[in-house]
Amino acid sequence: MGAAGSRRGIAPLVDEHYQSLYRYAYRLSGAAADAEDLTQEAFCKAQAQLATLRDPDRAKPWLFSILRNAYLHRARTDRAHKQVSLDAVGELACHPPADVPEVDPERLQQALNELPEGFRTPVILFYFEDMSYRDIAEQMDLPIGTVMSRLARAKTHLRDRLMPAAAQGAGEVTRGL
Amino acid sequence: MDCNTARMLIAFFGRQGSELAPEDAAELDAHLAGCPACAATVRFERQFDDRVAKAMLAVPVPANLKARLLDGVAVQRGAWYRQKFYAVAGLAAAIVVTVGAIVAWQIQHAPELTPAGIVSQEDARAQDRARFVDRYLREHGRPDFRPERPFDLNQLELVGMGDLEGKDVPVLYFVNGPKNARAKVYVVRDTDFNWKNLPQDGSSQPGGLFGHQVALVRDRERSGVAYVVVFTGAGLELFLEERSPA
Numbered sequence: 001m002g003a004a005g006s007r008r009g010i011a012p013l014v015d016e017h018y019q020s021l022y023r024y025a026y027r028l029s030g031a032a033a034d035a036e037d038l039t040q041e042a043f044c045k046a047q048a049q050l051a052t053l054r055d056p057d058r059a060k061p062w063l064f065s066i067l068r069n070a071y072l073h074r075a076r077t078d079r080a081h082k083q084v085s086l087d088a089v090g091e092l093a094c095h096p097p098a099d100v101p102e103v104d105p106e107r108l109q110q111a112l113n114e115l116p117e118g119f120r121t122p123v124i125l126f127y128f129e130d131m132s133y134r135d136i137a138e139q140m141d142l143p144i145g146t147v148m149s150r151l152a153r154a155k156t157h158l159r160d161r162l163m164p165a166a167a168q169g170a171g172e173v174t175r176g177l
Numbered sequence: 178m179d180c181n182t183a184r185m186l187i188a189f190f191g192r193q194g195s196e197l198a199p200e201d202a203a204e205l206d207a208h209l210a211g212c213p214a215c216a217a218t219v220r221f222e223r224q225f226d227d228r229v230a231k232a233m234l235a236v237p238v239p240a241n242l243k244a245r246l247l248d249g250v251a252v253q254r255g256a257w258y259r260q261k262f263y264a265v266a267g268l269a270a271a272i273v274v275t276v277g278a279i280v281a282w283q284i285q286h287a288p289e290l291t292p293a294g295i296v297s298q299e300d301a302r303a304q305d306r307a308r309f310v311d312r313y314l315r316e317h318g319r320p321d322f323r324p325e326r327p328f329d330l331n332q333l334e335l336v337g338m339g340d341l342e343g344k345d346v347p348v349l350y351f352v353n354g355p356k357n358a359r360a361k362v363y364v365v366r367d368t369d370f371n372w373k374n375l376p377q378d379g380s381s382q383p384g385g386l387f388g389h390q391v392a393l394v395r396d397r398e399r400s401g402v403a404y405v406v407v408f409t410g411a412g413l414e415l416f417l418e419e420r421s422p423a
Contacts (some may be wrong), residue, residue, distance in 0.1 A: 010250050010254075011247060011250075014243060014246050014247055015243065018238075018242060018243050018246055019238050022236070022238055022239075023233075023234060023236040023238070026236045027233060027236065028238045032239065035236075036239065036242065036245070039242075039246060040246055040249045040250075043246055043249065043250050044249060044250055044253045047250050047253060047254065048253075048257070098207065099224075100224035100225050100228055101228070102219060102228055102231075102232070103228040103229055103231070103232035104232065105233075105235040105236070107227065108233065124233065127226070127229050127230040128230070129232060129267045130234045157231060159225065160419070162225075162229070163225065168245040175229060
């Protein structure tokens, strides 16, 4: 058992990270009940695997990784979300509106739910955790170029759903990125 | 840098300028300074990112969630300890049962000691020793070991070749531990030695600084074979088989 992790136990980690972990779970799953279950499952798994936490400073990404794996495990057997195709990356608007309205959290969730998990996770981590591309790539075990590409596509989707007026001002669509 | 490249860079590196390589960032800044349309796009993208980030965090955390989570991990911990306890207890029980079974088997299958069995075993060992001695003597050109007065082969310690008056002859070493007595029995032939000066009646002849005695024992089958015994202790009888009184 990792000396630092095992001495501290799971309670301090719950105390410190439960809110951000729950929010992450909520944005991944799109439902409060699922988010709570996922958060509970993540902390239980973390408790069982506490030995593998070598560096307490890395507890947060470690917990996020456990939660995401738990989510993926569930998602494999539950594909209820209607997902959109993300073959295209829309170009940025040539003449965007000067003022950007507030984003409704519920509409944001609906837009996130439409994204395949491989696109939803990086965009959540990007906005929610303010993670760098490199951190996201490490978290998802993907090349950094793939992360950049997926983020650009996912942001295009969010822009289309949340700011349709701005999307109308966009130029041609670039395909195949 | 043209507008298409600038918008591409903004699209890929919109929120965190630090992700952009320094030379690309400098080129982009120079382009934005002279292009109001792209500058407006950047402003829009940054505002959009900020709005999304704010909405992303707007997730109400249920009341008492922390307490429920802590309860959940405590329950799991209890289950883990119970599981561990049952596993250890099961292992201990299995070890006890296995050891018990082994001990019971050993007790059941322990060899039974009887006087007849022990005597038979000792007889077999003595026969083994006699056979060994005979084989050794034959290998060295001597007849089987058949002294008129039988030696106690349980006292036999060693069989080998020894020097007697400058000649190598087979010799048997006997030790009587309780009486602290030793004997060497040289197997001789009359073609090698003339033993007429040794006592012919089976008695021993004392002599020497260390109390050694010498006796001659004849072979009971061959007149040309005899056994010269050099020994210490109270008498030659210490090395002979005990005979029950008639």
